[in-house]
Every structure is written in structure tokens, then in C-alpha cells.
Amino acid sequence: MLTIGCHLSASKGFLNMGKEAVSVGANTFQFFTRNPRGFKAKDLDTEDARKFVEFWEANSGGKIVAHAPYTLNACSADEKTRKLAHMIMSDDLARMEYVPGNYYNFHPGSHVKQGVEVGTGYIVSLLNSIIKPEQKTTVLLETMAGKGSEIGRSFEEIKAIIDRVECSAKLGVCMDSCHIFDGGYDIVNKLDEVLEEFDKVIGLDKLYAVHLNDSKNILGSHKDRHECIGQGNIGMDAITEFINHKAIRDLPIVLETPNDLDGYKKEIELLKSVYRE
Ligand code: FE
Ligand code: FE
Numbered sequence: 364m365l366t367i368g369c370h371l372s373a374s375k376g377f378l379n380m381g382k383e384a385v386s387v388g389a390n391t392f393q394f395f396t397r398n399p400r401g402f403k404a405k406d407l408d409t410e411d412a413r414k415f416v417e418f419w420e421a422n423s424g425g426k427i428v429a430h431a432p433y434t435l436n437a438c439s440a441d442e443k444t445r446k447l448a449h450m451i452m453s454d455d456l457a458r459m460e461y462v463p464g465n466y467y468n469f470h471p472g473s474h475v476k477q478g479v480e481v482g483t484g485y486i487v488s489l490l491n492s493i494i495k496p497e498q499k500t501t502v503l504l505e506t507m508a509g510k511g512s513e514i515g516r517s518f519e520e521i522k523a524i525i526d527r528v529e530c531s532a533k534l535g536v537c538m539d540s541c542h543i544f545d546g547g548y549d550i551v552n553k554l555d556e557v558l559e560e561f562d563k564v565i566g567l568d569k570l571y572a573v574h575l576n577d578s579k580n581i582l583g584s585h586k587d588r589h590e591c592i593g594q595g596n597i598g599m600d601a602i603t604e605f606i607n608h609k610a611i612r613d614l615p616i617v618l619e620t621p622n623d624l625d626g627y628k629k630e631i632e633l634l635k636s637v638y639r640e
């Protein structure tokens with residue numbers, strides 16, 4: 364069965380997101396854990412979280428994805444910025460325990476002239492200090508387009524992080540279709556090869572979730588501009604093959620396309636119509 368959903372606003376709480384998801388035909392969704400600018404988060408409403416868990420189970424919802432603020436930089440050269448990432452991510456993970464068994468996705472960060480090796484070291488030490496073996500949430504590293512000095516632009520860079528994290532049972536990968544395409548992985552003409560390469564380098568058992576986006580830019584552009592499904596350079600045919608691929612078809616798939624709720628509803632319908640049950 365297709366597990367498909369979209370990015371939703373968290374401003375009205377968990378239960379509201381669950382209801383919104385159901386209203387657009389989604390059985391998963393993603394949300395930002397807090398305002399990316401200013402990093403403020405409202406106090407967690409534990410009653411809302413409890414009601415959501417109940418509602419979501421009753422509606423056979425799949426795993427959901429919390430997204431860390433994309434303005435965090437876990438591998439900044441500035442110690443204060445790294446400490447802020449640590450503080451926010453450990454607080455987010457503590458909150459996620461109220462909706463247990465789901466995913467927490469983050470961008471590895473930008474090393475900004477320090478080099479991949481130094482940046483990777485910072486990311487690894489952050490993860491080693493915040494991931495606890497008893498936590499119920501799995502942390503996901505997002506595959507990046509390689510804009511500027513972003514770490515995670517290749518499967519090898521993601522693997523280099525995973526390899527050094529002690530509690531790797533609570534660490535996995537979220538594959539963003541726009542990002543890997545912009546990063547140079549040709550999912551239009553060589554989908555099998557790309558996913559085989561992911562398997563060879565990281566292992567498909569580490570792939571837990573997918574961001575499904577078309578791209579405004581061309582293969583290898585390293586740009587990261589999402590386009591609506593079927594309207595970009597990946598295109599409907601490649602997206603159809605992508606969501607039906609055996610490595611992808613059973614994972615939670617989240618849309619981050621430039622859409623309002625109604626647009627998401629239409630894309631979800633479209634994707635369900637091309638999914639081969
Ligand atoms: Fe992201
Ligand atoms: Fe993404």
C-alpha cells in the first residue's frame with residue numbers, strides 16, 4: 364500500500380495535522396518541529412499529542428516525519444551555532460517521545476570552508492551525544508543537493524556519518540528525489556543503478572523515508588529548488604517508476620512541492636492513480 368502525504372503546518376498542533384492529512388487523502392505527513400527563524404517552539408501540549416496518537420492509529424496512519432529547522436547547522440565553524448543545534452535537536456527528540464515510533468529528519472549541515480572531514484566530525488559527535496539507545500524515534504539524515512558546502516551531497520558522505528555513530532540502530536536516511544537529482548544521481552534514466560548504488564554504499568535497510576519532489580533544475584545542478592510533481596526536470600514518468608520501485612514503494616513518501624493543501628490533495632490523488640497495487 365502506498366504511504367503518501369505532504370508537508371503540513373504544525374501551528375495548530377498534532378491532532379489538527381492528523382485531521383488535515385486525512386482530509387487530503389494522506390496517511391503520512393511531515394512538519395517542522397519549530398519556526399526555522401528564531402527556533403521558537405510552543406510548549407508541547409501532551410494531551411494534543413495523546414489525542415493525535417489515538418486518532419492516527421484509528422485512521423491507520425503510517426509513520427510521520429518531523430523535520431528539524433533547516434537553518435540549523437550542526438557542523439558550523441562557530442561553536443555557539445553548533446551548541447544551538449545540539450540544544451534544539453535534543454529538545455526536539457525529547458518532544459518526539461510523546462508521539463513515539465516516528466522519524467526526525469535533519470539536514471547534515473554546511474561545513475563552510477572547514478572541509479567535509481571536519482564537518483563530518485562535528486555531525487558525528489552531535490549525533491553521538493543526542494541519540495540514546497532507548498529513544499523511540501529514528502533520526503534521519505537527509506540526502507542533500509550539494510548546494511554550497513552542504514554535507515550529504517553523495518551517498519558516500521552520508522555513509523561516512525552513519526559509520527561513526529555508535530547508536531546506528533536509531534539512525535537512517537531520508538532520500539529527497541529533487542536533492543539527489545540535483546546532486547547528480549540520474550533517477551530519470553538510471554533509476555535501478557542509482558538505487559543499487561545506494562544499496563552498495565549505504566544499504567537499502569538504512570532507507571526509512573522519502574521526500575518526493577520534482578526539480579526546477581537539471582541533473583547535477585546542485586541547486587535544490589523543488590517543483591510540483593510532473594512539472595519539473597524529473598517528470599511524471601520517472602516519478603511513477605520511482606514510487607513503484609521495490610526499494611521505495613513501501614516507505615513513507617512525503618511531498619514538499621510548492622503547493623497549498625488543495626494542490627497537495629491533487630498530487631496525492633495523482634500519485635495514488637499511478638501506483639501499482
Ligand atoms: Fe529537508
Ligand atoms: Fe527534502
Ligand code: ZN
Nearest residue numbers: 541542587589
Ligand atoms: Zn530541498
